[in-house]
Amino acid sequence: MNIKPLADRVLVRPAQAEEKTASGIIIPDSAKEKPLKGEVVAVGNGTKDEEMVVKVTDVVLYGKYAGTELDVDGEKLLIMRQSDILAIVK
Secondary structure (H helix, E strand, O other), X not given: OOOOOOOOEXXXXXXXXXXXXXXXXXXXXXXXXXXXXXXXXXXOOOOOOOOOOOOOOOEEEEOOOOOEEEEEOOEEEEEEEHHHEEEEEO
């Protein structure tokens, strides 16, 4: 499926949650924290009031409750507004 976000929306692939702690303890799925970092997969064209700052392949940080989760071809992605993104990781 090919998805093109509209306006100021961004499609993000969340980073994988940590499987183990530093001491080697395996974390069960129910205890894993939702990742707050991900890679931008697609961006919209922006709006007349807001220019798109993020681009495809940028690694971004976003809020804990940001975005809507989508299941695209068996892969979990998030779609969110550009304003939900807190920072671009360099």
